[in-house]
Amino acid sequence: MGILELLHMAVFGFHPAHEELNRILGGGGVVSMVKVAAIVCLSSSYAGIFQGTSMLERIREMVKLLSKKVGPFGTLVLVSASAVVTACNQTLAIMVTWELGKPLMEDREEMALAMEDSVVVMAALVPWSIACAVPLESVGAPMSAIPAAVYLWLLPLWH
Structure with a gap:
């Protein structure tokens, strides 16, 4: 060749x-x-x-208040879910979650792990997200395969 x-x-x-x-x-x-x-x-x-x-300043303040009620990771999961369903792509959802969530955790490594266990995997669970639609389409799998992505569902719960 x-x-x-x-x-x-x-x-x-x-x-x-x-x-x-x-x-x-x-x-x-x-x-x-x-x-x-x-x-x-x-x-x-x-x-x-x-x-x-x-x-995003007003939203960031609301996120801080929510964090006092459900904790930093719980808040990050809620912010992630909102970002993923609105952004429709994993990259933008990660960036929005980072912007809103960075005041919640001072340790950058802890924040990176929390984002991995929330926004990164949650993007693949939303049918209209590129992180879900493209892999399913590329292997010819139906949308009904999303509930079978057990690892993606368990990761945020395990954290």
């Missing part, structure tokens, strides 16, 4: 000639990630807008 063939595969993905293998292994490449990269870039720009305009 020459360098040009490898470069072509890197850009356009791997597509075996055998039809059965192509259904299983075919795809990938940089071109297939353009939409995902655009979503991540757009979502990342919102983080700067939120910080620069202080538009």
Whole structure:
């Protein structure tokens, strides 16, 4: 296999000639990630807008009050659920949850673990979220598979 063939595969993905293998292994490449990269870039720009305009300040104060009633992690789960169902993508939900939740936990490592056990996995449980719809679509699974994602349901409860 020459360098040009490898470069072509890197850009356009791997597509075996055998039809059965192509259904299983075919795809990938940089071109297939353009939409995902655009979503991540757009979502990342919102983080700067939120910080620069202080538009989440009132909500942040409400989150602090809620934290006194249900605790920091419980509040993070509620904020995560709200962010995931409104943002429709995991990246923006993570950024919004970080912005609203960072005053709740001083230890950055604790905050990172709490976010992993909440917003990161919860995004894959919302049918209209990209983190749920794309993987299900790529393997041809129905939306009825979401309740079977036991690990994703248990992680926030376990924390």
